[in-house]
Amino acid sequence: MVQLSVLDLSPIADGSTAAESLRQSGDLAAHVEALGFRRFWMAEHHSMPGIASAATAVALAYVGTRTRTIRIGAGGIMLPNHAPLTIAEQFGTLESLFPGRVDLGLGRAPGTDQAAAYALRRNFQADENQFPRDVVELIDYFRGGSGRRVRAIPGEGLSIPVWILGSSLYGAQLAAMLGLPYAFASHFAPGQMMDAIRVYREQFQPSEQLEKPYVMLGFNVFAADSDEEAQLLATSVQQAFVNLRTGNPTQLPPPSAGFPDRLPMEARLILEQVLSCSAIGEPKTVRNGVHAFAERTGADELMITSQIFDPAARLRSYSLLAEAMEPVSA
Template identity: 50%
Template sequence: MLANIPFSLLELASVREGSTISETLANSLCYAQAAERLGFQRFWLAEHHNMEGIASSATAVLIGHIAGGTKTIRVGSGGIMLPNHPPLVIAEQFGTLACLYPNRIDLGLGRAPGTDPITSRALRRDNLAADQFPTEVNLLQQLLAPTVQGQNLKAIPGAGTQVPIWLLGSSLFSAQLAAKRGLPYAFAGHFAPRLMREAVRIYQTQFQPSANLEKPYVMLGMPVIAAESEREAKFLSTTSHQRILALLRGQPLWLRPPVETMDGLWNLEEEIHVKDFLGLAAVGTPAQIKAKLENLVSELGINEFMFTVDVYDPAVRIHILELLASIKASN
């Protein structure tokens, strides 16, 4: 069942405790190169600002870095938070990337600012930008399409590149908009799993074919940690638990080494919140992960998976990619 379901990766360029951003970005490139070698479909980078421990704020720059160090894997944004940027600037950035790396660039768009109000103001966007999201998506589509006679505003580079646009979401708004516009849809199950089923169903049932897409296409983001034993996978997952705990507490989001137990590190309420945040996580052996993925495909008609793999050791993270690739090979 999974043989024809693409596997992709979402990267936040998470900084290990005690490491540097330069080392982090070098590790991200090695990670992308391993993904390409193992047959993964896409490598997307997420936009976050003012978050110690996450180094993916200059998302378009990192996309160019990753695309320049790989040859075939698609590279894109998961996503660009459109309220933070003028659409013309995004069209020019991704149009330039598309000219440098033809047929390899994706533009995933999110509606949330992806940061706090102080940082939003520092990005020089107004408080109503999120309300203008449908209009700005439409403008981006126009700027990336071939120019028409009489068109005054042009993205150069950008015009005619037709960079594929995806809508990303963790609620129902983007699912409805993606369906209405006939665009592919990616649900952020890696941090907001609660509305997954409802959002996917709304998108699939309300989908209207377009020049971009004839039928609905759903990509599901989810955390995954694979290991030879379930015990080892659960041990590795404590790195992610510590990071989400830090997020809840408003602390820096450094990747910390795994621990034998989280007891004493969180209280009961915090444990509940962290596990709810990671409610869609697949943690276990390749066989256990395969069963969970097959159930999601069977239940929801998922077309593609995009994994977040948050572990401390870069070599272990690449080994997890090998285990995930083995799942497809076993079909």
């Protein structure tokens, strides 16, 4: 059975605050840990009014204090925004605080717009090989060794699994070349998913960290007591995505019955495509959707995300998923 994990963007619901969202992320992490999910990851996004996990390592430190056994990690850290040494130190600190529980997923997108990228003070004019060099430099800080002038303390000598994240063939090729596990953002950018999985598996070269390919795929789940209720819950992320695509990112809106039906046909088709990797419905519907997706892709693990307006409904969605898929991890 495919393993299940959780990706939480710490969504800021309309009328709420980042403080409330981060506390709710802690609640969610403790909840899914009790349900048996394998990992709890958070993602780096900047200048987004509806996402509270910008300072990802700090947010994960809080989540670590709310949990005991579940793996915590970044899905991901947008490495072009940072010096590799800084990330090595941050995640070395997390691993020192929560030993044996920390993952580090790395992406090459800035996770923001050009204005915020400029505010981050990083050089985005670097050549296309800068990201691979930064990944190798970061891994090298964890390896450590004598004679180094610059050392990551904490970080050096710690075993922190590094993942490559992506939504294109580029990340698949890099993960294969470096022999790292690969996570694909199919929960919002599924277009090249099957090609990326194929390229990664065909080109994979074993490494110290990993002997054979390991694929994790993002997948949206909205589970409720009825298909109709679940479809209503899903309208929040549908609205948020349309707002983002039209240049007006907002806090996570409340559900709106019939929202997709009010969109122009072109917008409706785009929405259906980008959120096509989803299971929406009562437990049996969700179970069938998850099984079908896992069978079609051969994924080793699914990273479940559920951007639901009501925190209680979000917790229940994960509970219903766990009941439907029991056990949630093999």
